[in-house]
Structure formats: structure tokens, C-alpha cells
Amino acid sequence: MKSSQRRILAVVVCMLAACFTAWAQSPQNGQPTNPRIKLATTTSTEQSGLLAYMLPVFEKKTGYKVDVIAVGTGASLKIAEKGDCDIVLVHARSLEDAFMAAGWGSERRDVMYNDFIVLGPKNDSAGIRNAKTAKDAFAMIAAKKAIFISRGDNSGTHVKEKDLWKLASLAPSGTWYKEAGQGMSQVIIMAEQLDGYTLADRATWLAVKGSAPGLSIIFEKDTDLLNPYGIITVNPAKWPHVNIAGAKALMDFFTGPDGRSLIESYKIGGDQCFFLL
Amino acid sequence: MAQAFELLLRGDAETWGIIGRSLSFSFFATVFSLIPGIPLGIFIAWKPSKGRRVLASLIHAISALPTVVIGLFVYAFLSRSGPLGFLGFLYAPAGVILGQFFLAMPLVASVTYTGLAKLDPRFKETLETFGTPLLFKFSATLREAKTAVLSSVVLSFGRVIGEVGVSMMLGGNIRGLTRTMTTAIALDAAKGEFERAISLGLVLLLIAVAVNVTVNGLAAHGR
Numbered sequence: 267m268k269s270s271q272r273r274i275l276a277v278v279v280c281m282l283a284a285c286f287t288a289w290a291q292s293p294q295n296g297q298p299t300n301p302r303i304k305l306a307t308t309t310s311t312e313q314s315g316l317l318a319y320m321l322p323v324f325e326k327k328t329g330y331k332v333d334v335i336a337v338g339t340g341a342s343l344k345i346a347e348k349g350d351c352d353i354v355l356v357h358a359r360s361l362e363d364a365f366m367a368a369g370w371g372s373e374r375r376d377v378m379y380n381d382f383i384v385l386g387p388k389n390d391s392a393g394i395r396n397a398k399t400a401k402d403a404f405a406m407i408a409a410k411k412a413i414f415i416s417r418g419d420n421s422g423t424h425v426k427e428k429d430l431w432k433l434a435s436l437a438p439s440g441t442w443y444k445e446a447g448q449g450m451s452q453v454i455i456m457a458e459q460l461d462g463y464t465l466a467d468r469a470t471w472l473a474v475k476g477s478a479p480g481l482s483i484i485f486e487k488d489t490d491l492l493n494p495y496g497i498i499t500v501n502p503a504k505w506p507h508v509n510i511a512g513a514k515a516l517m518d519f520f521t522g523p524d525g526r527s528l529i530e531s532y533k534i535g536g537d538q539c540f541f542l543l
Numbered sequence: 544m545a546q547a548f549e550l551l552l553r554g555d556a557e558t559w560g561i562i563g564r565s566l567s568f569s570f571f572a573t574v575f576s577l578i579p580g581i582p583l584g585i586f587i588a589w590k591p592s593k594g595r596r597v598l599a600s601l602i603h604a605i606s607a608l609p610t611v612v613i614g615l616f617v618y619a620f621l622s623r624s625g626p627l628g629f630l631g632f633l634y635a636p637a638g639v640i641l642g643q644f645f646l647a648m649p650l651v652a653s654v655t656y657t658g659l660a661k662l663d664p665r666f667k668e669t670l671e672t673f674g675t676p677l678l679f680k681f682s683a684t685l686r687e688a689k690t691a692v693l694s695s696v697v698l699s700f701g702r703v704i705g706e707v708g709v710s711m712m713l714g715g716n717i718r719g720l721t722r723t724m725t726t727a728i729a730l731d732a733a734k735g736e737f738e739r740a741i742s743l744g745l746v747l748l749l750i751a752v753a754v755n756v757t758v759n760g761l762a763a764h765g766r
Binding site: 281304313318331333334335336337348349350351448449451452455473474476477478505507 | 570622623624628629631633634715716717718719720733734735736
């Protein structure tokens with residue numbers, strides 16, 4: 267073998283060795299038998315930074331490792347229905363109830379709530395600042411055909427948005443109504459770029475507002491805008507491979523004293539964004 | 544832009560983890576893809592029959608499919624509700640590597656085949672005439688078509704290290720597990736953290752250039 271070929275072979279072998287060493291996880295004492303928990307959740311819980319704040323505490327305490335798949339409420343529940351995760355943390359009560367009724371979840375608990383806000387351009391072209399209710403604000407946006415960015419992805423936020431349009435007896439359509447099919451942060455940035463309105467959860471807004479300086483909260487604080495989160499373990503009767511011990515441990519953490527105090531103490535820029543249920 | 548460089552140089556553990564992960568996923572996917580890819584390319588080039596030409600067109604077509612499409616098909620198989628769900632590859636490194644394998648393999652085969660088709664036909668005749676054993680034929684062909692084979696390695700590595708469709712769909716962009724440079728860039732851009740996205744993009748660019756330069760250097764040296 268020529269010396270150049272030998273060199274190449276040596277490099278390849280070293281790379282392989284390095285990669286495998288990086289991957290080899292020596293089992294530690296006291297670790298649970300199945301240490302990985304797959305949590306499917308919304309983009310708001312991840313992008314607001316709440317999970318990055320809470321999960322390391324849980325992982326250190328229990329030895330579990332939580333794999334977070336952040337896709338949106340509708341998608342999370344669908345992933346659970348297909349057996350590809352162990353537990354979901356979502357915020358669309360109607361979808362959650364349907365999920366439980368169909369037998370996909372073994373247990374559901376309330377976790378926390380935050381609220382939705384209507385973001386819009388600082389000049390409030392649709393004049394919704396003094397609307398009486400959220401559905402009135404939506405009706406005014408539709409009447410003015412002001413640009414509105416919808417999540418369009420069956421997320422918890424999207425479900426709430428659709429509920430509000432229904433309350434206002436409207437079916438929005440037209441070039442002013444843009445269905446983005448993206449996560450919360452992306453939609454907020456899109457709304458700013460297009461000088462439009464959008465419905466957002468307060469936590470993601472607080473986390474992202476630095477990147478969207480042209481937007482501000484135009485309408486808020488209506489009981490219709492409350493946004494409760496639920497946590498549901500996937501039913502092992504439907505999917506036997508589910509890490510039910512891990513899922514239960516994570517659910518207990520979120521609804522137990524440790525998790526609850528973390529939720530209460532999580533602040534973005536000094537503002538609390540999630541409130542206990 | 545300056546902030547992007549600064550972020551890179553400061554280099555926190557998470558960022559380096561993401562870079563290392565991208566490199567190892569794509570490295571393994573490329574290496575694995577060579578095993579069926581190169582013999583397949585040689586097989587098609589050896590006896591250009593009608594059937595093999597159809598196979599070649601099929602492979603060309605697959606190698607040009609959008610990554611999300613390939614990701615979607617592999618997802619259907621790897622989901623727990625699919626036939627290969629028991630493997631537990633979904634939302635794990637193995638799933639990303641498998642998906643990238645399917646991206647790389649057709650490309651390896653089609654580039655190898657195209658390169659071999661340019662070989663002097665007398666080379667093949669010579670090998671056939673003497674009734675040489677298969678292994679010798681294979682290694683001799685490889686040596687003759689070294690440039691084609693090296694190009695296929697570069698191109699397939701390039702295809703997989705820069706792709707986001709398969710990584711996102713099969714890996715789930717899980718922090719600390721399957722977050723690669725491309726999915727991290729997508730997330731950072733979505734969150735408006737463009738500086739971080741750009742710094743990762745620069746690393747990606749550097750890697751692409753480095754791989755190209757190295758392999759082209761090897762090819763030139765070998766000639």
C-alpha cells in the first residue's frame with residue numbers, strides 16, 4: 267500500500283474511532299432502565315425557553331434524558347397517535363379531549379396557562395386597539411382586510427384563532443389572510459415584515475420581540491384569550507413500547523412542587539410568562 | 544456579520560456539538576452509501592443493456608428528488624405505525640443516517656456509472672478476455688475510475704451535509720441528539736436569531752470547501 271493511501275486510511279480510521287467514542291455512552295449507576303423520554307410539544311414551550319429552563323433540572327434529578335420534538339399541538343398529538351413519542355405537552359383543549367376520548371392518552375393533567383395577544387403594526391391600521399372583545403378585534407381586521415398572518419398548522423394557537431373567527435361568525439379568506447404553516451416565532455417575524463396582525467402567545471412574543479421591533483401588543487386581556495396547557499401520557503395499551511415510567515415521571519415533575527415552582531419563576535425580561543393552573 | 548464571526552470563535556459546547564453531529568451523521572451516511580452505490584454504478588456501466596439503462600434513469604431520477612420527499616417516504620417506514628417502527632430509528636441519529644443514506648446512495652451510483660461510461664472500452668474488453676476473477680475486475684475498475692469514484696464521494700457528502708428535509712423529518716431537530724447544522728440554522732432563522740444562523744452557515748461553507756479541496760487534491764495526487 268502506498269504511503270499516501272496509508273495516510274488516508276489512518277485518517278479514516280481515526281475519524282471513525284473519534285465518532286464512535288463520542289457516541290459510546292458508558293452506562294452510569296442509578297440510571298433508569300429506559301432513560302430516554304420522547305416529548306412532543308408545541309413550538310411555544312420550546313421557543314419561549316421554558317423547556318430549556320425546566321428540563322435540565324428534571325434530567326439532573328432523575329437521570330432521564332428528554333428528547334424534545336417541537337412541532338405544534340396538532341402535529342404532536344398526531345405523532346402520539348402514531349406511537350412515535352411517549353408524552354405530549356400541548357394547548358388546545360378541544361384537540362386534547364378528542365385525543366383522550368379516542369383512547370390515545372392514558373392520563374391527562376392541567377399544567378399552566380398563559381394568554382394570547384393580538385400583535386399588530388404600531389400604527390394599528392385596523393383600529394382594534396379599543397375593541398371590546400377579541401372577536402370584535404378579529405371582525406374589525408376582517409372588515410378592513412388588514413393583513414393577518416395565521417399559523418395555519420393546526421397548532422394550539424391556530425386552533426384558538428379558528429375559534430375566534432367562528433365566534434365572530436367569519437370565515438376569513440382573501441389575499442389579506444395569509445396561512446403561513448410555520449412556528450410561532452416565524453409567524454411573528456412574518457407579521458412584522460408584512461406590517462400585519464397575528465395572534466400569538468405571550469411567552470413566545472416576549473422571547474422573540476427583539477427580532478420584531480415594528481410590532482407591538484395591540485389587543486389583550488380577554489377571557490377568550492386564555493391559553494391553558496395540558497400534559498398527556500401516551501397510552502401503553504395502544505403502544506406497548508411507550509416509556510410509560512419515564513412519561514409518568516415527567517408528568518409528575520411538571521405537576522409537582524418542583525416543576526410548578528420553576529414554571530412560576532420563569533421570566534423573560536423580568537416578566538412572568540406562564541401561570542399555574 | 545462581525546457578531547457572527549465572534550459567535551463562532553467563542554464557540555460554546557452546544558454549537559460544537561451541533562457541528563460534530565452534522566459531520567458524523569453525514570460521514571457515516573456517505574461511507575455506508577458507497578457500499579451498495581459503487582458496485583451498483585459499476586454493474587450498470589459494465590453491460591449497457593436496455594434494462595440497465597432503465598435502471599440508470601431511475602437512479603438518476605431518485606438522486607434528484609427533493610430531500611423532503613425522500614424524508615417522507617423513509618418516515619412512513621420508520622414510524623412506529625409503519626413496518627420498520629420496531630427499529631426505533633425515528634427521532635434518533637440512526638434515522639437521520641438512514642435517510643441521508645438514501646439521499647447519497649443513488650447519487651454515488653449515478654456518478655460512478657457516468658464516470659465509468661467514459662472509460663476506454665478496450666479496458667473492459669481486456670478484463671473480460673482473460674476470464675479474470677470478479678474481485679480483480681472490481682478493484683481494477685475502481686482504480687481506473689478513481690476520479691469518478693472520488694467525485695461521487697464528494698458530491699454525496701455535499702448533498703447530505705447541506706440538506707435539511709431529511710434531518711428535520713427523521714431527526715426532529717432534537718436538541719442534543721439530532722440537531723444538525725442545517726436544522727439549527729432553520730430554527731435560528733425561524734426565531735430571528737440570524738447572527739447565530741449565519742455563523743453556522745459559515746462553518747457549513749468552510750466544511751464544503753475543505754472537503755472539495757481535499758478530495759480534488761487526492762485525485763490530482765493519484766493521477
